[in-house]
Amino acid sequence: xxxxxxxxxxxxxxxxxxxxxxxxxxxxxxxxxxxxxxxxxxxxxxxxxxxxxxxxxxxxxxxxxxxxxxxxxxxxxxxxxxxxxxxxxxxxxxxxxxxxxxxxxxxxxxxxxxxxxxxxxxxxxxxxxxxxxxxxxxxxxxxxxxxxxxxxxxxxxxxxxxxxxxxxxxxxxxxxxxxxxxxxxxxxxxxxxxxxxxxxxxxxxxxxxxxxxxxxxxxxxxxxxxxxxxxxxxxxxxxxxxxxxxxxxxxxxxxxxxxxxxxxxx
Amino acid sequence: xxxxxxxxxxxxxxxxxxxxxxxxxxxxxxxxxxxxxxxxxxxxxxxxxxxxxxxxxxxxxxxxxxxxxxxxxxxxxxxxxxxxxxxxxxxxxxxxxxxxxxxxxxxxxxxxxxxxxxxxxxxxxxxxxxxxxxxxxxxxxxxxxxxxxxxxxxxxxxxxxxxxxxxxxxxxxxxxxxxxxxxxxxxxxxxxxxxxxxxxxxxxxxxxxxxxxxxxxxxxxxxxxxxxxxxxxxxxxxxxxxxxxxxxxxxxxxxxxxxxxxxxxxxxxxxxxxxxxxxxxxxxxxxxxxxxxxxxxxxxxxxxxxxxxxxxxxxxxxxxxxxxxxxxxxxxxxxx
Numbered sequence: 001x002x003x004x005x006x007x008x009x010x011x012x013x014x015x016x017x018x019x020x021x022x023x024x025x026x027x028x029x030x031x032x033x034x035x036x037x038x039x040x041x042x043x044x045x046x047x048x049x050x051x052x053x054x055x056x057x058x059x060x061x062x063x064x065x066x067x068x069x070x071x072x073x074x075x076x077x078x079x080x081x082x083x084x085x086x087x088x089x090x091x092x093x094x095x096x097x098x099x100x101x102x103x104x105x106x107x108x109x110x111x112x113x114x115x116x117x118x119x120x121x122x123x124x125x126x127x128x129x130x131x132x133x134x135x136x137x138x139x140x141x142x143x144x145x146x147x148x149x150x151x152x153x154x155x156x157x158x159x160x161x162x163x164x165x166x167x168x169x170x171x172x173x174x175x176x177x178x179x180x181x182x183x184x185x186x187x188x189x190x191x192x193x194x195x196x197x198x199x200x201x202x203x204x205x206x207x208x209x210x211x212x213x214x215x216x217x218x219x220x221x222x223x224x225x226x227x228x229x230x231x232x233x234x235x236x237x238x239x240x241x242x243x244x245x246x247x248x249x250x251x252x253x254x255x256x257x258x259x260x261x262x263x264x265x266x
Numbered sequence: 267x268x269x270x271x272x273x274x275x276x277x278x279x280x281x282x283x284x285x286x287x288x289x290x291x292x293x294x295x296x297x298x299x300x301x302x303x304x305x306x307x308x309x310x311x312x313x314x315x316x317x318x319x320x321x322x323x324x325x326x327x328x329x330x331x332x333x334x335x336x337x338x339x340x341x342x343x344x345x346x347x348x349x350x351x352x353x354x355x356x357x358x359x360x361x362x363x364x365x366x367x368x369x370x371x372x373x374x375x376x377x378x379x380x381x382x383x384x385x386x387x388x389x390x391x392x393x394x395x396x397x398x399x400x401x402x403x404x405x406x407x408x409x410x411x412x413x414x415x416x417x418x419x420x421x422x423x424x425x426x427x428x429x430x431x432x433x434x435x436x437x438x439x440x441x442x443x444x445x446x447x448x449x450x451x452x453x454x455x456x457x458x459x460x461x462x463x464x465x466x467x468x469x470x471x472x473x474x475x476x477x478x479x480x481x482x483x484x485x486x487x488x489x490x491x492x493x494x495x496x497x498x499x500x501x502x503x504x505x506x507x508x509x510x511x512x513x514x515x516x517x518x519x520x521x522x523x524x525x526x527x528x529x530x531x532x533x534x535x536x537x538x539x540x541x542x543x544x545x546x547x548x549x550x551x552x553x554x555x556x557x558x559x560x561x562x563x564x565x566x567x568x569x570x571x572x573x574x575x576x577x578x579x580x581x582x583x584x585x586x587x588x589x590x591x592x593x594x595x596x597x598x599x600x601x602x
Contacts, residue, residue, distance in 0.1 A: 136375030145459035245586025253594035
């Protein structure tokens with residue numbers, strides 16, 4: 001039975017209103033508003049959905065490895081409720097804002113500790129630092145082939161067939177296993193969790209591994225020397241006045257036509 | 267640094283010409299090479315057009331290299347990695363620049379880990395730092411809320427990928443010419459662990475191409491509320507001879523194909539006019555459209571962040587607004 005490992009990072013909610021989020025330039029740290037519950041990085045949820053889609057078609061075991069400074073039980077239980085077989089929390093203060101080079105090391109060590117695997121699924125990039133590098137580090141450290149931005153993955157005759165999204169279409173690729181595949185929105189949103197399913201897993205124990213459990217030793221590859229909020233390019237907006245939506249729509253059209261912003265050739 | 271010199275650009279061809287992204291890399295690459303006082307070399311793996319290769323000199327390359335090999339015909343990570351390892355070993359570049367596209371986001375990271383060096387993807391600025399002589403890699407993080415400056419210290423080459431559309435194409439000087447140098451590589455098929463089976467052209471390819479080049483884009487988001495909303499924005503786009511696009515939620519809900527997603531991990535567009543309908547204005551979306559000349563927002567929520575980035579705005583129900591808008595445009599077109 002194939003084993004699929006899904007790597008899921010827990011982060012500050014990237015969908016939070018950006019006005020609430022600030023940066024401590026001096027210490028080069030993000031300052032999210034307190035009290036906001038952390039979430040899974042959105043593309044990692046896509047990766048889990050990809051694994052569940054494989055499970056819809058054939059028997060397999062899905063193990064989620066979730067990394068973060070602090071992993072709320074409720075967040076981890078969601079993956080069990082949605083159909084993963086096991087989840088291991090990689091939780092340590094060391095993992096806060098860990099750079100991708102070290103993150104890849106942690107994940108690769110954790111995967112080796114899990115032992116047996118045929119596929120590793122991850123999101124294309126994390127919704128916080130947007131680096132897009134951890135997948136590559138994991139694949140290199142484990143010395144396995146990789147395919148990025150899959151839309152679909154299927155296991156057939158001991159190989160994995162992946163539909164890869166490129167700018168002008170889809171490439172169908174086949175890879176030896178074990179292999180790593182990254183996912184983005186194309187594979188589909190993570191399926192909904194029912195309340196019943198959540199209740200069922202409430203009592204399930206979740207193992208947690210710390211940095212030392214995984215023999216993790218920090219190294220420096222890249223240095224971040226500045227972190228700040230740039231000018232976002234906000235502009236003065238002319239709000240079209242009016243009573244009804246339809247009137248405002250007409251007036252908008254008239255204004256844009258008058259100013260030569262649209263249909264200039266007419 | 268230890269015999270590593272010059273900037274190497276990973277170039278791509280579109281037929282007989284350099285791809286637009288490659289011409290943009292030539293511009294920023296040239297700036298960086300001046301900062302280093304070293305040369306800029308352009309590399310093509312697998313591309314066959316001699317003419318495109320020669321065009322590289324016109325865009326400012328000091329040397330243009332081409333490596334042809336049947337194993338490079340279709341892009342795949344393993345053979346391209348092998349090829350790049352050999353190229354780096356022969357040329358020892360101080361810096362390698364990729365475009366942030368399907369190949370760049372796949373090859374640059376894996377190459378960096380293979381060479382045990384550092385990399386930053388999706389850079390919006392690059393320069394040689396005057397204090398340390400290293401490549402300063404500027405990258406948007408947290409969806410674009412912040413910018414990070416990264417340095418690769420003590421490892422080489424320094425690798426970065428550049429976001430599409432941030433830099434203009436380099437100037438073309440037809441008087442500059444040169445010989446395209448062939449690099450011979452020995453690639454081992456036994457080390458290739460993936461196989462290319464076939465390519466499926468996207469059914470929405472025509473729409474995606476239109477989106478890339480249109481002067482007017484009408485884009486729909488979560489506020490469309492249902493799939494039928496796309497019909498209305500399509501009507502608006504047609505009336506303005508424009509293209510349709512969408513934000514991530516509209517694609518997630520299946521209202522629009524993913525090739526029409528505008529945003530941080532989607533398409534980058536810079537039309538004359540960008541009309542955002544039912545789009546909240548999340549930074550991840552603005553990353554794809556903020557370079558548009560005029561941005562117009564239609565949203566029922568007056569506190570939506572999109573109004574901070576728009577030149578014109580209408581607060582209202584988008585159906586009513588677009589019905590009035592479309593009717594007015596239709597009338598104007600008919601009267602001419």
